[in-house]
Amino acid sequence: MPALGRARSKGGEVATIELFFDLVYVFAFSQLASFFAEHLTGRGTVEVIVMFGGVWWVWNYTAWATNFVDPARIPVRILLVVLMLLSLVMAASIPEAFGDRGPQFAIALAAMQVVRPLFIAIAMRGQQIGRNYAHLLAWSAVAAAVWVIGAFCEPDTRLIVWIVALAIDVAAPLLRTWLPRFGGIDMRMWELTPAHLVERNRLIFIIALGETVLSIGREFMHMESSLYSFVALGVAFAVPVAFWWLYFAHHSERTERRLEEADDPTALARGGFAYAHAILVGGVIVTAVGTEKMLAHPHDETTTVYALLLAGGPALFYIGLALFVASIGGLDRFESTVTASTLAVLAAIGVVAASTGIELLVLAALVAAILAAGVASASWHHRNDAAVAKS
Template identity: 40%
Template sequence: MTTVPLARTGHHRSEVGPVELFFDLVYVFAIIQLSHLLIDHLSWTGAAQTAIVFAAVWWGWNYTAWAMNWLDPGKTPVQLLSGVLMLAALGMAITIPSAFGDGVWLFIGCYLFMGILRPVFMMVAYRGQRLSANYRMLLLWTLMAGAFWIAGAALSEEWRLLLWLIAVLVDYAAPLAHYRIPGVGAAPMHTWDTDANHLAERNRLVFIIALGESVLLMGGAVVEQGQLTGALALSLLVGFASLFVLWWNYFALAGPDTSGGDSSTGALRSAYAYAHAFMVLGAILVAVSIELRLTHDHLTPASILITTAGPLVYLVGNILFLRSRFGSLARSRFIAMGALILITIGALLLGGRLPVLVLSVAVLAVTATLAARTARRRLA
C-alpha cells in the first residue's frame, strides 16, 4: 500500500495534537455567541434559528475532528490547514448573532469554505487511497446541501429558515445514507478506518468547552448584579451544583468510556457525530438557563422550557450514545426524562407563582438522583 506522508502513524495515532486544541479555542467564542443568540431571542423563532446555527457550527467542528482522525497534527501542511479552518470558523462565530440578518453571506461563506476545503485537502493528501474516494462523495453531498444554504441566504428571512433546515437535513443525512449518489458511487461506513480513542478525546474536550460556557455566564451574571446577596449566592450555588452534576453524569458516570463497546465506524458516527451534538447543545441550554435564573426574579414560559430542555436534550444524546456504543437501553435516563417533563408541565401550570429557586432545585434533584443511581450501580 502506498504511504501517505500526512497520515497519522504509530502508537501516537490517538493523541490529540496541540494544533487541534488551538483550533478548539474558536469554539469557546462560538458557544458564547450561540448562548447570547438564544438569550436575546427568547421565542420559538429564536429557538429555531439558534438550533439551525448550532447545527452548522457543530457540523463544521465535527467534520474537522473527523479529518484530523487521519491527519498527522505535527505536519506543517496539516497545521496550515487547521489555521485556515480556524480562521473560517472564527468568521462563522463572529456572524452568529447576524446569521439571519446582515451577516448571512459571511456566515454561509465561511461554513461552505470549510466544507469544501476539508474534503479537497483529504482527496489530495490520500490520492490513490479509498479515503480519497470517500471524501469525493462527501464533497458532493456538501455541494448539494450548499445549494440550499445559498438559496436560503439569497431569499427573504421567511424562506431562509425553511431552506436552511433542508440544508441541515441534507448535511446530517449524508453519513446515514453512506454518501450514496445513484450512478456516481458511495462511501459506506465500514470503509472509513476510524480511531475510537481519538474521537472520544476530541468530543470530551469540546464538551468541556460547552460546560465552561456555564461558568462564564454564571460569573458574568453575578458580577452584573453588583452585590452578592444571600438569595443570589444560593441561586449561584444551585446553578453550580447543576453544572457539576451534568459534568458528573458525563465524565465520571456516563461519559464516553472507550474501553469495550462497539468501535465500528457506524457506531462511532452515531455516538460522536450525532449523540454528542445533543449533549453539547444540552450543555449550552443549561448555561443559558442558569444565566436566566440568576438575572430574573420570576419565571416565564421561555425560562421554564429552557431550564428543563437543557437536561432533556442532554439525556437524548446520552441515550443515543449508550445505545450506539454499548447497546444499552438506559431505562434510568427515560425515567429522568419523564420526571423532567412532569416538572415542566407543573411549572407551566403554576406560571409566575412558582419561585425560580424551586424549579432549579427540582431539576437538580432529578439529575442528581440519576447520577447517584448510576454511581451505586458502578460501585456494586
C-alpha cells in the same frame, strides 16, 4: 504532497493545533447562547437550531478529519489554521446571520465544508480514505451551494433553504455518502482511531460546559452579596457539575474500550459522536441560557419559556447522553429505567412550574435535585457493576 495520513500508533493523542482550533468554538457557543437568550421565540428557536447545526457539523467533520490526517504535518496545520479563521468569521456572524451578515455566515461555513474534504481527497488520492472524502466532497458541495443560495434570500425563505442545507449535511453520513453509479461507502472503510475521536468529543463537551460556567460567572458578578445570591450560585453550579459527573465518571470511560472491541467502530462512533453528541451539547447550551436567566431574575415567576430552558435543557442533555450510550454499547435495563424516569420527572416539574408560576430559583433547585439523584443512581449502578465484574 508528502504522506499526510495519521499513524494509528498515535492513539488518542490530540495535537495542540486541534486544541487551538477548538478555541474558536468557545466563542461560537457563547454567540449561540447569547443569540438564543435574545430570541426566546418559536422562530428564534428554529434559527438557533439551524445555526447550531451548521456550527456543529463544521466542528464534527474537522474532528473526524484529524482522525485520518496528521495535524503534525505542516500542510494539515495550515488547513486547520484556515478552517479556524473561517470558523471565526462564521461565529462572529451569528448575531446577524438572519440579517445583513447572512452571506458572511454561509460563505464561511460553505468554504469550510468544501475545502476540508477537497484537501483530504487530493492529499490521500489513491487510498481508500481519499475515495471516501471524494464522496463526501460531492455531498458537501451540494449542501454548501444551498447554504450560500439561502444567504441571498429574504429572511423567511433563508430559514427554509438553510434547513434544507443542514438536512443534506446531516443525511450524508447516514446515507453513507451514496452517489449515483458509485453507491455508498461502507462504514468499515473508514479506518477509525477510536481513542482520538473519543478525546475530541470529550473536549467539545468540556467547551460546552465552559459556556455554562461562564454564564453563571457573568451573572453572579452583578448579584448583590447575600446569602440568597450564594444559594442561587450553588444551585446554578450544581447543574454543570452533575452533567460532568454523569458524562465523565460513568459513561465516557467505557466508550473507548467498547469502540476498540466493536466489529464496526466507525458506525458506532457515527451515531454516538456525530449525532448523539450534537443533542447532548445542545442541551448544555440551552441549560446555560436558562441558568443565566435564573440568576438574573431568581424571584421571577416561571413561564413556559423559562420552564423549557431550565427543565428542557437538562432533558435534552439526558436524551443525548442516553443516545450516546445506546449507540456505543447499549443501555442496560437499569439505565433505561432511570433515563425514562428522569425525563418524565423533568417534564412533570416543568409543566407544574409553568402552570403555578413558582420562582425560577425554586425550579432550578428542583432540577438540580433531580440531576443529583441521577448522579447518585449512576454511581450506585457503576459500583454494583464493578463489584459483579470482580466477583
